[in-house]
Amino acid sequence: MKRLALLLLALPTFALAQDDEEAPPRNVLYQKATEIDFTEVDVNAALNRPSIQITFEARRTAFNFIRLRSDFSAELDDSVGEVK
Numbered sequence: 001m002k003r004l005a006l007l008l009l010a011l012p013t014f015a016l017a018q019d020d021e022e023a024p025p026r027n028v029l030y031q032k033a034t035e036i037d038f039t040e041v042d043v044n045a046a047l048n049r050p051s052i053q054i055t056f057e058a059r060r061t062a063f064n065f066i067r068l069r070s071d072f073s074a075e076l077d078d079s080v081g082e083v084k
Helices: 002-016 073-083
Strands: none
Touching: none
């Protein structure tokens, strides 16, 4: 019942949303070119920057916790038994 009442209230809004057929079409005319004259324009500007001096000090990083291995012969010998 509530849906029927809501539908009956909504139907007139759809009818009012239609365009009038009697309205004449609007013809809008634009200029072909627009010319803007900037000769008399005076622009004053200033560049504002923060007054900070950044210094970088490069230190060489030592990676003592990484050891490079030269051979893996112990692991290769152990893996031979797993392949067979």
